[in-house]
Amino acid sequence: MILVGRSYGGAVITEAGNDPKVAGLVYLAAFAPDKGESVSSLIKDPPPGAPVPPILPPQDGYLSLDKAKFAAADVDPERAAFLADSQVPWGANALGGTISEPAWRTKPSWYLVATEDKMIPPPAQRFMSKRAGSTVVEVAGSHAIYVSRPNEVAALVEKAAKGVKAAAK
Numbered sequence: 001m002i003l004v005g006r007s008y009g010g011a012v013i014t015e016a017g018n019d020p021k022v023a024g025l026v027y028l029a030a031f032a033p034d035k036g037e038s039v040s041s042l043i044k045d046p047p048p049g050a051p052v053p054p055i056l057p058p059q060d061g062y063l064s065l066d067k068a069k070f071a072a073a074d075v076d077p078e079r080a081a082f083l084a085d086s087q088v089p090w091g092a093n094a095l096g097g098t099i100s101e102p103a104w105r106t107k108p109s110w111y112l113v114a115t116e117d118k119m120i121p122p123p124a125q126r127f128m129s130k131r132a133g134s135t136v137v138e139v140a141g142s143h144a145i146y147v148s149r150p151n152e153v154a155a156l157v158e159k160a161a162k163g164v165k166a167a168a169k
Contacts, residue, residue: 002160005030006146007119008090010128011039017103023164024107026157029114029145032128033099040095042124050121062089074116074141074148083144104132108167110160111136112145112153119143135163 002024005013010030017025031039046052054069070084111129115122115138122138129136137156141149 002026002157002164004028004157007031007143008039008094011097011099014099014102014104017107018101022103022107023168024160025104025109026160027109027111027129027134028153029112029117029120029125029143031120032102032104032109032111032132032134034102034131035100036098038096038098042128047121047123050124051118053119058092061092063092064089072142072144072148075144079147080144083147102132104134108160108163109134110156110163112156113138114141114143114145115139116141117143117145135159
């Protein structure tokens with residue numbers, strides 16, 4: 001089984017990937033924390049000049065995106081508006097959850113860097129993917145890369161599936 005995670009989902013697969021049934025990890029413009037790190041620790045010191053994600057202040061323990069600043073420039077306006085409207089709040093406490101043991105230390109990983117991402121700066125994506133020893137593909141696209149460039153996303157997942165299958169032989 002291969003786990004695929006985008007954005008915060010990268011932290012989820014980093015921990016969940018330790019399950020023995022998991023053969024590999026695919027990160028799509030995602031966080032790939034190391035042992036003891038959390039999404040909060042990864043975003044606390046953004047690189048100089050990095051865009052500020054349009055995250056609104058917490059309300060009742062939940063975070064949400066500012067729909068007026070939702071950035072998906074590579075998605076048609078109607079679909080981008082739908083994506084902005086369909087965002088659901090997420091628990092602010094989830095950002096502080098630390099990784100006990102990153103699965104990428106013992107499992108192969110692949111990483112798609114979205115070079116026009118305004119949520120997770122591409123330099124941060126490159127740092128995490130290099131540290132994880134991931135096979136990296138860079139694709140011009142926003143944080144909504146799975147919508148704007150689905151063929152490239154599917155090709156990377158397929159490459160990962162073939163890679164873990166070949167390694168299992």
